[in-house]
Amino acid sequence: MVNLFQRLKYTIEADLHHLFDKKEEKNPISMLNQYIREAEKQTEETGKWLERQGTLKQKLEKELEETMEMQNKRSKQLDLAKLSGEQDLIDFAEHEILTYEQRSIVLKNSIDKTTEELFGLERKYEEMKHKIKDMKVRQLQLMGKENVVRAHNQMDHVLHPESTGTIIDRLDTFETMENYIERLGQKIDHQHEVTSMEERLALLEKRATKKETPELLQ
Structure with missing residues (x-):
């Protein structure tokens, strides 16, 4: 059981190294999420083995208890047999x-060995659970860093478009946007100017009409 657990531990570590060796090919967050799920699954299976080992230990202890009871019973029966003188x-x-x-000797040795193995397994099982907790903390840290990076990229895209993506394309896009805004501004100014001129002309017409009206009355 210990050797099997040790192989499982090495397998988990090997899988982790193998996954992170390919970090250039995959998203680190996605890789870590996948690894945590696998580690949790393996830890859960290991917990079942521990439970089974504990059950086996209990059965051995029960068997020893029954053996000791039978040994005590036969010892009392032996005393009675000796008193009766019946040799058979x-x-x-x-x-x-x-x-x-x-x-009893065999059972005691088995129980001692099983207890020692169970203690070792429980200790490593706790290490596995702590390892998963540490990975989840690391997961949160990476997620935080990823959010910061994404936020910076988004802000840089707006604040410094010339430094993001293909420089020529970004410059062209930025200049195009500036030109469009400039043309739009000129168009608005022109429309405002035309509107103002029309208002002034209309006002002149109104004034001229007022001057002509009194003359006509005379």
């Missing part, structure tokens, strides 16, 4: 006691 029962009880003693 004495031999049977002694054989049973020896069998349970040997089984």
Whole structure:
């Protein structure tokens, strides 16, 4: 189980290095998101193995408890058999006691080994969970940097169009926009001037009409 967990750990690390070796080809944020999902999936599967290992340990402990109970029971029965003097029962009880003693030794060794392995697995399992937490923090950091970069690019696109994209195209676009705004401004000014002239001419006509009216009355 430990060797399997170690291979899983190396696989995760290898996958991470392999993914980030291709950072020029893929979006780092997208890569990290994918890796976190895979790491969470593998961690969840590892948690199931730990749960299974804990269940096996409990079964071994239960088996040891039953073995010890049977050993104590046969020891009491052996005392009774000796009192009765029935040799076949004495031999049977002694054989049973020896069998349970040997089984107890095997079970105790298995429980000690399983407990040690389980402790090691739990420690590495916690390391895996911390690793995922660290990656999620890194994910937030990268997302923040990405937002800043996108914001700067957007602002630079407006403030300094000559420095973004293809310079010639951007300059041409910017100059075209300036020319368009200039022409639009001239057009508006001309329209305003024409309108003003028309208003002045209309005012002159109105004044002339007022002067002519009194003369006609005389």
